[in-house]
Amino acid sequence: KAGVTQTPRYLIKTRGQQVTLSCSPISGHRSVSWYQQTPGQGLQFLFEYFSETQRNKGNFPGRFSGRQFSNSRSEMNVSTLELGDSALYLCASAPGRSGGNTIYFGEGSWLTVV
């Protein structure tokens, strides 16, 4: 069973540009979440999608957005990049049910903003 797949693995962008990251969840999983990891702030929740709808949202500015497709694959987008957006962006996959979800992470996309 394939794990969570994220692309691209590494990327470098310039301030002011925008970036799109992609995530394919584990087969059968319908919940996809995104996290930002930085040395200073640790792992922070960005948003969660289920059945193509945003289900939860973290405390990030509107420059961070996402979407989910009918096959559960998800993308996140960051517009008008800032230096502080440099981070490891992690996608997480879960079955999507109440009462106990086991959540699996992808290897992440390393974003460097210069």
Add this chain to the structure above:
Amino acid sequence: GQQLNQSPQSMFIQEGEDVSMNCTSSSIFNTWLWYKQDPGEGPVLLIALYKAGELTSNGRLTAQFGITRKDSFLNISASIPSDVGIYFCAGQLYDSWGKLQFGAGTQVVVTP
């Protein structure tokens, strides 16, 4: 930022020693999860706990879901060099599904 208190922040141990770390929270969680992260990689799930008081093992790893549902601990027995990494606890509210609250991590260094 972090809402879980995870301790210790780092541990330097000798190969063969046991390791213990814990997380506490002001929130009641429905699920506790423990992950290990190696440099440059995503967190790998070690153990998932779903019931208060539950004690679960995975090889040399043992984790428990605190009876108050506000804490959890992870033990590693007879540490080996590949146990090096950062260990994270994460709590999940009942209806949160993919949303986790993470501890700041415990960095484990194992010396031969």
